Amino acid sequence: MNAPLLSVVQAQGGYGDVQVLWGVDMKIRQGELIALIGSNGAGKSTLLRLLSGLVRQTGGQIWFAGDDLSGTSARRRVASGLIHVPEGRRLFAGLSVRDNLLLGAHLRQASRAELAADLDRVAALFPRLAERWRQDATTMSGGEQQMCAIARGLMGRPRLLMIDELSLGLAPKVVDQLLDALDAIRRTGVTLLVVEQDVAVALACADRAFVLDHGRVTIAGDASALADDPRIRASYLGED
């Protein structure tokens, strides 16, 4: 068995004096699509922020592609291919779709031709963005903004792309398009960690899933097995 791409060991962290994560364990292998689920306030977003270096780590370890990232800068993590598409998309207002995408490639020492090729690639993945190249990114529809946020993440050439709240507030048809895009992204060899409110959707598309509860991973396993797990059915799929 080769070493996991991401290995989180007893990670702790939070905001100031407020501890949110109480020892998270998680291993993700190259090429997997992982769903991270949990109720509101469980700490999913905080975990992603901890992984990307926005939240201070107070304990445990984070191994990514063989390096210990604990205590390193957000910049270093982006450079090593750990890229985070944040909750709420957080596109840069006043900047065009194209400028937002180029910001995703900020750290890469890429030539103009390489950047142009990458812009073409994300445009092929999300044709709706290509029609809006010059538009202020934050004036687009919610679905288009999510596409733009994911495309911006891809411009950084991720090894692991973490997407927070993939489908929140989006119409089912748009969610289907996004799921198709995730499939295509995966086929290019990118590993995916997706936080998803809709547990049925999450378990249908993922290989494996982690359930986060009060800052700890309480359930982990194959997505198909979890879909039948009575605890999940009761707490997250709204059945008794």
Next chain:
Amino acid sequence: MIAQILANGLLLGGLYAAIAAGFSLVWGVLNIINLLHGSFIVLGAYGAFFLHTAAGVSPFAAAPAVGALMFPLAYALQTMVINRVVDRPVLITLTLTFGLNLILNNLMLLAFKADYRKVVLDPPLGILDLGAIVLPVDRLVATACSLLLVLALWSLLRLTRIGRAIVAVRMDRDAAALMGIDVRATYALTFALAASLAAAAGCLLAPLFPISPVASATYLGKAFVICVLGGLGSVPGVVVGGFALGVMESLGALSLGPEHAGTLAFLLLLLLLLVRPSGLLGRRGFD
């Protein structure tokens, strides 16, 4: 008559755009009201004055050099002092820049004395007589240089990788960090850029207005008004705000006498704030 007043106002306004651009940039990106800004302008003017007296360098030619000299000084000041409090509430950063300004201003008083100096261009550049209006050439050149500086800033923000990073940090610090942008380094760069621009603007003012450490408060006040007039944090905003203030002052000088030019401008500003609290262009990004 009206044409001449408008022309005077526009010439002044073009200069004002460069005075306010850096102040607006720092306010927008670092969320710091930089009370040192007026002193940076005066320091630049002294730079032009000494280069002119010692080596006969034209203040217009001195502007890029003095601006470049200012850059490392401001960069160091930002990384060593201001970056330590940049995330604290505005009251703290305001107090810090107030104190730093007091120190810098007193140092300038010690070094240069309070008397007014002026760069006297020799030979004088004369006037451009267009019939209906008469334009002093020194002002014309200063205004053109000033607008060039502002255009350069706009192009930098709009067209370069570094500029995009500055705009991204202004819009959303955390999201910028997720792009791999070094937010602290971007702050320092922005602050240094703004200080360079202020010093270069000071050079352009040197042949037109008396130079003294006590002038710094006036320039700071103007930068403030321009930001409020044009809407905070955008390059087109400072151009519009600069022209607006220039024209107002020129009208004020006509109706109330030159000594009250500033008073009318502030009165109009108060009126504008009642009607359009977000400035003439509204609150927009660096676009």
